[in-house]
Amino acid sequence: MNRVIVVKGAGDLATGIAHRLFRSGFPIIMTELAQPTVIRRTVAFAEAVFTGTTVVEGVKAVRIEPDKAMQVAEEGNIAVVIDEEAAIVEKCKPRAVVDAILAKKNLGTKITDAPVVIGVGPGFTAGADVHAVVETKRGHYLGRVITQGMALPNSGIPGNIGGYNQERILRAPCDGVFQAISRITRQVEAGEVVAQVNGYPVPATISGVLRGLIRDGLTVTAGLKIGDIDPRCVPEHCYTISDKARAVGGGVLEALFMLGGWPEVPYFRNQMPCLGQGTTINQ
Secondary structure, eight states, X not given: OXXXXXXXXXXXXHHHHHHHHHHTTOOEEEEEOSSOOOSOGGGOGGGHHHHSEEEEXXXXXXXXXXXXXXXXXXXXXXXXXXXXXXXXXXXXXXSEEEEOOOOSSOSSOOTTSSSEEEEESTTOOBTTTBSEEEOOSSSTTTTOEESSBOOOOOOSOOOOBTTXXXXXXXXXXXXXXXXXXXXXXXXXXXXXXXXXXXXXXEEOSSSEXXXXXXXXXXXXOTTOEEEEEETTOOGGGGGSOOHHHHHHHHHHHHHHHHXXXXXXXXXXXXXXXXXXXXXXXXX
């Protein structure tokens, strides 16, 4: 039986999910936009859209044409396809579909898309348009698998990190073209200009490490999230999957085994790369 899993979206949260599933032995295909406005680019497989290949914590993703995606996934890399409508779902008949676009609403995922269909975050109803929903709201229920009903509603308030929520997010001051002045991993001070949009400055809202910034040249709209400052000031965090993404990835993995069975032994576990001294494969 076809064991491939299609993950819709390739941002940092979707990447955390795909990374966990891949390391558990599942072949993965991810769909993405032609111009993704991903903030945490250093830990997002969406970066392959621009660069052709990208590696996150020892796992490689390759941008590929849809007709070659199955081959790439079966050979042991994550396949990333530019496919806004996720047409590849109909073409490849995956064992499971995980909608991790995080649009806060369902953009077209149906419970009939695959034998197992999982929605990530609010906007889905388990038992109606998906088989299960995984909670994404930070707190007591993060990563919980819901088999009847919905995730908690979107509060519109970013999760608290180091005592800050809204303050750590950088937003576009106007419509226009984004241009970075600073770079991811750099420590910045509150008020320091880190980017601009059509010449309008984007100052750092707090002091900390610039954990994420969208790509130069992207067209943005006023109010769009374009950056993220981490007040904990640990540059290494810029290159590792977040606790939230790991928790949600664990919830998706749990849901897959609950709903799909999957008695097979993961078939390319022995192909996993060495991640370096001191790194365990079950982090």
